Amino acid sequence: MRNRPLFLKLLSAVIVFGAWEIAGRIPVSYAFPTFLESMSALVTLTLDGTIFTAYAETLKPLVVGLVISSVLGVGLGLWIGLSAKFDWLFSPIFVVMQSAPLAALIPLLVMAYGIGLTSKVFVVCIMAMPVIVLNTSGAVRNTPSSIKEMGRSFLGSDLDIVLKVIIPAASPIIFSGLRLGVSAGFIGAILAELKITPTGVGDIISYSRSIADYPSMYAAIFSIILLAVLFLNLLEKIEHLLFKGNYRGYVSD
Amino acid sequence: MATSQTKKTTGSRVEASVEIAVSARNISKNYGETEALKNLSLDFPRGQLTSLLGPSGCGKTTLLKIIGGLLSADSGEVEVGGQAVTGPGEDRAFVFQDFALLPWASVIRNVAFGLELRGVAKSERESIAEKYINDVGLAGFENSYPHELSGGMRQRVGLARALSVDAQVLLMDEPFSAVDEQTRRKFQEDLLSLVQNENKTFIFVTHSIEEAVYVSDQIAILLPRPSRVSEIIKPSGFRDKGPENIRRDPEYLDIVDKIWASLRSYVE
Numbered sequence: 221m222r223n224r225p226l227f228l229k230l231l232s233a234v235i236v237f238g239a240w241e242i243a244g245r246i247p248v249s250y251a252f253p254t255f256l257e258s259m260s261a262l263v264t265l266t267l268d269g270t271i272f273t274a275y276a277e278t279l280k281p282l283v284v285g286l287v288i289s290s291v292l293g294v295g296l297g298l299w300i301g302l303s304a305k306f307d308w309l310f311s312p313i314f315v316v317m318q319s320a321p322l323a324a325l326i327p328l329l330v331m332a333y334g335i336g337l338t339s340k341v342f343v344v345c346i347m348a349m350p351v352i353v354l355n356t357s358g359a360v361r362n363t364p365s366s367i368k369e370m371g372r373s374f375l376g377s378d379l380d381i382v383l384k385v386i387i388p389a390a391s392p393i394i395f396s397g398l399r400l401g402v403s404a405g406f407i408g409a410i411l412a413e414l415k416i417t418p419t420g421v422g423d424i425i426s427y428s429r430s431i432a433d434y435p436s437m438y439a440a441i442f443s444i445i446l447l448a449v450l451f452l453n454l455l456e457k458i459e460h461l462l463f464k465g466n467y468r469g470y471v472s473d
Numbered sequence: 474m475a476t477s478q479t480k481k482t483t484g485s486r487v488e489a490s491v492e493i494a495v496s497a498r499n500i501s502k503n504y505g506e507t508e509a510l511k512n513l514s515l516d517f518p519r520g521q522l523t524s525l526l527g528p529s530g531c532g533k534t535t536l537l538k539i540i541g542g543l544l545s546a547d548s549g550e551v552e553v554g555g556q557a558v559t560g561p562g563e564d565r566a567f568v569f570q571d572f573a574l575l576p577w578a579s580v581i582r583n584v585a586f587g588l589e590l591r592g593v594a595k596s597e598r599e600s601i602a603e604k605y606i607n608d609v610g611l612a613g614f615e616n617s618y619p620h621e622l623s624g625g626m627r628q629r630v631g632l633a634r635a636l637s638v639d640a641q642v643l644l645m646d647e648p649f650s651a652v653d654e655q656t657r658r659k660f661q662e663d664l665l666s667l668v669q670n671e672n673k674t675f676i677f678v679t680h681s682i683e684e685a686v687y688v689s690d691q692i693a694i695l696l697p698r699p700s701r702v703s704e705i706i707k708p709s710g711f712r713d714k715g716p717e718n719i720r721r722d723p724e725y726l727d728i729v730d731k732i733w734a735s736l737r738s739y740v741e
Contacts, residue, residue, distance in 0.1 A: 370573035373541055373561045374587035374638065384590070388577050463577060 253435040258442060261435035270424065271443060278420030278444075281337055282409035285344025289401055293349045294394060297356020301390070302382070307357065318350035322408070326415045340412035347408030348401040355397025359390035388463060395459045399452055406448040494519035494674035495540060495642055499549035501699075502535055509535045511699035512549070517642075521690035522668045522675035526682065526732070528739040532700030533678045534646055540676060541567055541644045553642060563591070566640035570647040572627045574619040580606065581615040583630050587638040598637075605633040625656035642674045649684065657684070662716045664688050682732045687719055694732060696739060703735070 237255045244254030253261075265271040300307045326343065333339045363386045371381040387394075413422020421440050428437035495517040502510040509532045517523045525533040538544040540551050542561040551558040553565060566587065574583050581602050582589075588598035606615060609629040619627055628648060635643055649657040665688060668675055679685050685692050686708060696703040711722035719725050 364573075366569055366571050366573040367575060369543055370567065370569060371590065373543055373565075373567040374590045374634075375561055375563065376590040380590055384586075385575070388575070 251432075251434050253438055257435040258438040261433075262439035262443060265424070265436060265439055265443075271421075271440075274420045274424050274440070275447075276420075278409055278413060278422065281340035281344055281412060282405060284337070285341045285408065286348060286402060286405045288341070289345050289348035289352055289405060290398060293352030293401065294356050294398075297353045297394070297397075298360055298382070298387075300353065300357035301360025302386075307361075311354075311357070314350040314353045317346055318354070320346070322346055323411065323415060326412075330416055335417045339416055340409070343412035343416070344405045344408040347411070348405035351404060352394075352397045352401040355400070356390065356394045359393035359397075360386055363389045391459070391463045395455070395463075399455055402451060402455060403448055406444060406451075410444060491518040491521075493517065495551065495553050495676065497536065497540065497549070497551050500536065500539060500546045500551070501548045502532070502539065502544070502546050508699035510539075510546070511701055513695075513701055514549075515693055515702050515705075517674055517676055518691065519674050520668075520672050522664070522677055522688055523691040523693060524677045524679055524685040524689040525693050525695055526679060526685040527695035527700070528697055528736060529680060531695045531697035531739075533695050536695075536700070537644050537646055537676060537678050540642075541565055543567075563638070564640055565642045565644055566635035566638050568628075568631050568635045568643065568645040568648045570650055572619070572631045572651070574627060574630055576619050579616050579618055580611060580622070580630055583619065584633045584637055587634050591638065601637050602633070605637045608636070609633045623656075624652045625660070628652055628660070636671075640673070642676065645675065645677045647678050647680065650680070661687050665716055682729050682736070683720075686725055686728050686732070692728075692732070694735065706732070 240258075241255040244252055244257065247254075262271070296310060300310050322343065325346075326339075329339045329342050333342060367385055367389065368381060371385045376384065410422050410425070413419050414426060418426045421444055424440040425437050428434065428440065493516045497513060497515045497517075500510050500513045501508070513532075513536065515523075515536075525536060527533050535544060539546050540553070540558065542558050542565070553562065556562075556564075575586065578586065581599055584606055585593075585598040585602035588601060589595075593601075603615070606612060609632055611626060611629050611633065614622065614626065619630065622630070628651070631648070649660045652660065661684060664675075664677075668688075668690075677685075677688065689708065690712070692706040692708070694703045694706065695701070706728060708724060708728055710724040711719050714722060
């Protein structure tokens, strides 16, 4: 059964979408369209180009926010993981950021940075960065001390040890942080469009809801989930490419 | 304390020509309030294997790490080939108790890793690594990953890594304690021929009395809290009788008994 994983993935999709279709047909709620209605709305949105102009708008804060969160997040995480002083200084900020009720803080951001791109990028970063930073720093701190010692005893410089020992050792957990961060960033991007100014995909969602065009609303939500899943798969491919040995288990197994 | 320490060294035919490769002078090391090592001095003759043997917590690994430059002593100094140790150096290579292999790297990259850190070019370091992979009997496993190997094979990778940097002094921190008994016996036999064939100085930490007596030219018994060298034993009578005859040699058995007699009161 060479295609078993593919088959199981398809089966899982059929079960979820089937349940959606049935729930829509009962119907669970007047505001809950069936899967097929939502898909035909998605096709309509795609054909008239609405979805593309919407994503052109939504992707701006999302991509900018995710790039900042990933680069800065992994960088800060490394630093926090390597230096105890930096840990005490910065960790609390990210723990607070992670647990803060973001929706309640958005008005503050709007007052400080207006209703433009900046505020939306901030929302994406606040959602995405803490988990990236905390995962990275935790992974770096938990690098087995014996392999760091090995690096030192074989005359590795501090930079060698960070690049050739600590980062590869921490990379599985750094990437799991990136995956969680990216998902959170997608949520942040839509949240920003719903709470700050309705633009892009957030605009389709709130506009369709206001005119009771629920299939279009769910089509927009479905599309953002689809995009997030595709993006996470891409991230996984990048990890495979960069750290081939990550799926080969650990010596302590 | 009812100890039956004997200060006599066994078979002490002092060879005046023996050159000292590593010497530790008046080493003291504290961990907070705990005195790990106190005023410890010990010489390690070139081309020989010296064991550091003692009950757990006696500071033998601490001493090894100070010699390796991974820890610094609070006072006293270590000289390797006449040079004072200030940190890890090209003249020393480590073999670790838990192997310390990179799980994401193949056998050949792990073996060549010491050379990689020294900036040796890829093709050159891989041909050196290839040679030592053959020497330790892992030919054909170059592209395997550590998790695909048995414990014994992993430690062979660790040993090949230490040999490939061609250091004068090999520091071995309980290298065979994480492998099974049969593999350990094979390792001990291999170690004897390694000591004979390579003109290197071996410093070997172990908690096994039999192992220490079997492989060592010189055994330093360390007693704990704070650690000091209580006696130095130089087995000499059975070294040339072949690896298969050592374990029933009367001198071997006597030394094992004597060491146990002096250590037993320190073991809880």
